Amino acid sequence: MNGLPLETGKSAIKQYNVRRILSELLFNGPQARSDLTVSTELTMATVSRLCRQLVDAGLLIENDPTPSPDRPGRRTVNLDFNPDGPRIIGVSINAYQQTVSIANLKNKVLSQRSLELSRLTPADDVLDKIADTIEEVIAETKVDRASILGIGVTSAGAVDSDLGVVRWAPTLNWKDVAVYRRLSQRLNFGAYITNIPNCLNLAEAKFGIGRGCQSIALINGALGIGLSLFLDRRLIHGSDFQAGVLDGHSFFLDENGNRLTVPQAAGGQGVIRMYDDMTGAQTAKPFAQQLTDILKACLDGEKKAVAAVAQAGRNLGRVFELVEGLTHPDLLILSGPLSTCDVYVTAVRNYLDMVWQNRLRQPRFMLSTMSNDEAARLLAINEFLLFR
Numbered sequence: 001m002n003g004l005p006l007e008t009g010k011s012a013i014k015q016y017n018v019r020r021i022l023s024e025l026l027f028n029g030p031q032a033r034s035d036l037t038v039s040t041e042l043t044m045a046t047v048s049r050l051c052r053q054l055v056d057a058g059l060l061i062e063n064d065p066t067p068s069p070d071r072p073g074r075r076t077v078n079l080d081f082n083p084d085g086p087r088i089i090g091v092s093i094n095a096y097q098q099t100v101s102i103a104n105l106k107n108k109v110l111s112q113r114s115l116e117l118s119r120l121t122p123a124d125d126v127l128d129k130i131a132d133t134i135e136e137v138i139a140e141t142k143v144d145r146a147s148i149l150g151i152g153v154t155s156a157g158a159v160d161s162d163l164g165v166v167r168w169a170p171t172l173n174w175k176d177v178a179v180y181r182r183l184s185q186r187l188n189f190g191a192y193i194t195n196i197p198n199c200l201n202l203a204e205a206k207f208g209i210g211r212g213c214q215s216i217a218l219i220n221g222a223l224g225i226g227l228s229l230f231l232d233r234r235l236i237h238g239s240d241f242q243a244g245v246l247d248g249h250s251f252f253l254d255e256n257g258n259r260l261t262v263p264q265a266a267g268g269q270g271v272i273r274m275y276d277d278m279t280g281a282q283t284a285k286p287f288a289q290q291l292t293d294i295l296k297a298c299l300d301g302e303k304k305a306v307a308a309v310a311q312a313g314r315n316l317g318r319v320f321e322l323v324e325g326l327t328h329p330d331l332l333i334l335s336g337p338l339s340t341c342d343v344y345v346t347a348v349r350n351y352l353d354m355v356w357q358n359r360l361r362q363p364r365f366m367l368s369t370m371s372n373d374e375a376a377r378l379l380a381i382n383e384f385l386l387f388r
Helices: 012-028 033-040 044-056 123-141 179-187 196-207 262-266 268-279 287-299 303-327 342-356 372-386
Strands: 060-062 078-081 087-093 098-104 109-114 148-155 158-160 165-169 174-178 191-195 216-221 225-231 250-253 259-261 331-335 364-367
Touching: 012 033, 012 044, 012 078, 012 196, 012 372, 033 044, 044 060, 044 078, 087 123, 087 372, 098 123, 098 372, 109 123, 123 174, 123 179, 148 179, 148 196, 148 372, 158 191, 165 179, 165 191, 174 179, 179 191, 191 196, 191 372, 196 216, 196 225, 196 331, 196 372, 216 303, 225 262, 225 303, 250 262, 250 303, 259 262, 262 268, 262 303, 268 287, 268 303, 287 303, 303 331, 303 342, 342 364
Parallel strands: 087 148, 148 191, 216 331, 331 364
Antiparallel strands: 060 078, 087 098, 098 109, 158 165, 165 174, 216 225, 250 259
């Protein structure tokens, strides 16, 4: 591939115009040049010139001509991203699962690997394993390294995206882990790093169910509970990037009056705790596997599993109620492994319906079906294609 026009540095205006064209195609799909002149408000001469350069660079392709809906007898040529063009890599790291994927700019996954690591420390060993897996995926798909735009990484915990550092991730037992430095040294690619709730929230805001929303509150339900606040079209990071990290906040009491953190009451940790209390079960399995087993038992209708999952869901409903009352977003989103469990989601919805039943306007509540590594890839596309 030749160099991309937005990387030439000849003109800031030219780069801005290229990004407008790419953004329009990325967000709204294939379009003809005439449609791009309307949506970007650029002249036909500018659109034609830049699109020709993008086609020559291998970033865009011209689809086969199709009949024009507006002009009988005329045919339209739509521009689209080249499925054989640049590639993007997505990485997701949490206690529940670790994945690596590579996709094209149509977000078609070419290869995906699940690491399922039993140990997540030392952190550098985990990052080295991820780097090794990325190399294996590149070799497997026979992708030209020069065509890889960059890596999107999403991790549990509080993440400093500017420096690419995981400041604190209790479920991983990580503190001040320089993810960007380790991966860039090993792979020689740029990397964009953020935490899982923020990654999902931004991806949904820019590409998914949150497009057009000014403010979104997203809660990611896994072993832990993570909150992301996208308010007035910007993320809220808080002191030391810990906005939304709820592991240290005790909003709940157990049956003996002991204080429980949000994850211990409403997350996968809470599901495991309550199920163990009901069954007296003792197991040496990793927490992620325990949660998987309980969710499967819940799906099969085991009463104690259903009871534990439902109570955790009701507890999360209380968290959503508090978050909505404080921030009043346009949209509330639930994501993560727990969002795939009907019993959990129903318990959340039922609680919210109960507390909001007398409101004239009930807040919108939706589920995210986006995977962590898909969100990481989308943000990497946004970072390395549209912002650079």
